[in-house]
Amino acid sequence: MLPPPVLVRTARGLWHWQWRRLMSGLGPADPAGRYRRPEAAFATLPELPADADQPGAHVLIVGRSCPWAHRAWLVWSLRRLAGSIDLLVVEPDPAAGRWRFPEPFEGCTMLTDLYGRSDAPPGTRASVPVLVSRGTGRILGNESARLIELLNRWPAPAGSPDLDPPERAEACAAWRQRLQGAVNDGVYRCGFARHQAAYDEAVADLFTTLEAAEEELERQERLGSGWLSGGEGPGLADLVLFPTLIRLEMVYAPLFGCSRRPLWQLPALWRWRARVFGLEGVAATCDAGAWRRDYFGALFPLHPSGIVPAGPDLATLVTSPPPR
Ligand SMILES: N[C@@H](CCC(=O)N[C@@H](CS)C(=O)NCC(=O)O)C(=O)O
Structure with missing residues (x-):
């Protein structure tokens, strides 16, 4: 037997209210209900570090499902930067809604720990992609739009493509x-x-x-x-x-x-x-x-x-x- 309409309406209303609360966890919205992407904490174009060509001195942290990380991974791959920048793939932890290292990295098990040690303001989202210095765990940047520009300037093996040549x-x-x-x-x-x-x-x-x-x-x-x-x-x-x-x-x-x-x-x-x-x-x-x-x-x-x-x-x- 179908539940009475008043019960259906109440259940729908409650679920919708709960849904709106849960959606706020995914990201902020403006008063018209349009999603607004939060700003990255390290959003400026980082300087090319002096030890950029030193093998393993930097680590690019990505997650497989993240499209923002994917673009950085693509630039890293097409410019054949594996010799100078290590790639580290973090795993999602859906229960906690956070990224987890496959094994401890710089003494951290979660990406939030690494961000917690940086000078990011409290409450910063521990997002991928993020480029860090090995040894210090210092975050160079975590805004993919800037990271791909940096990776395109990173010293690369002979024959690696310039993905943003002046003529285009x-x-x-x-x-x-x-x-x-x-x-x-x-x-x-x-x-x-x-x-x-x-x-x-x-x-x-x-x-x-x-x-x-x-x-x-x-x-x-x-x-x-x-x-x-x-x-x-x-x-x-x-x-x-x-x-x-x-x-x-x-x-x-x-x-x-x-x-x-x-x-x-x-x-x-x-x-x-x-x-x-x-x-x-x-x-x-x-x-x-x-x-x-x-x-x-x-x-x-x-x-x-x-x-x-x-x-x-x-x-x-x-x-x-x-x-x-
Ligand atoms: N501004 C960042 C956004 C990256 C971003 O939103 N990454 C998501 C995964 S697709 C993330 O790591 N979110 C973790 C969180 O918000 O706690 C960029 O474009 O690099």
Whole structure:
């Protein structure tokens, strides 16, 4: 027998109230219910340290599921910085909502311990990516937009690409600026919206920008390039777009409602995504199982059951041409 309507209404009202409280734990919102990303504590572009080329003197800490960490990992990988910067992958601790070191690092078991020792203001979110000096645990930076610029200037082996060459710097900067708000943060603005209008605005921004990227990539392909800011190889703009788009069908469409158009309807973007995935070292930065587990398992307010969906298989997103 169905419960009486008054009970249903009360239960819904209570759940909704509780849901709004839980959503505040995911991030702040403005009065209109639009998600607002908190500022990083070490947000300025760090100086290139004097011992930058000393093997192992610095450690880049990333988490597999984090798209902001993914962009730093991609730059580290494509510029072949493994000889000078160690990569450390932290694991999520969903019960505590924190990042945990696989084994103690600089005497810390949790990333919050490392941040606690730094000069970050109390209450700072212990986020990835973060670049630290080994031995002292000093944090050089934790804002991915700045870290990728630093990693692109980091001394690299001969033949490593410059991902932001002067001749495309202007186009690259313009795309990065646009993608950051509408796409990289845009998927979170969709998923963490508190009201329909906030979601509608975010999803419109997201897909308008993806459609603009589609047009630009078509144009670049006609010019003989396959990259967002032109040229013969990927630039920083490509590397900030990729972590978001590779998670689209797997996480952001089903969980955050980023589903206005399936990506196969944007065939130049689809081809571009496969092109980026095919670059040496990129596949190793992609762990679809971890993405699904971390997002569906940890974002309780959006997915209380915690059930992790089965697909889609990453290989089907990056190898096959889009359906015509
Ligand atoms: N401003 C940062 C944001 C990074 C960020 O939000 N990282 C998330 C994972 S995707 C995190 O580590 N959050 C931990 C927390 O908020 O406690 C950047 O772009 O580098």
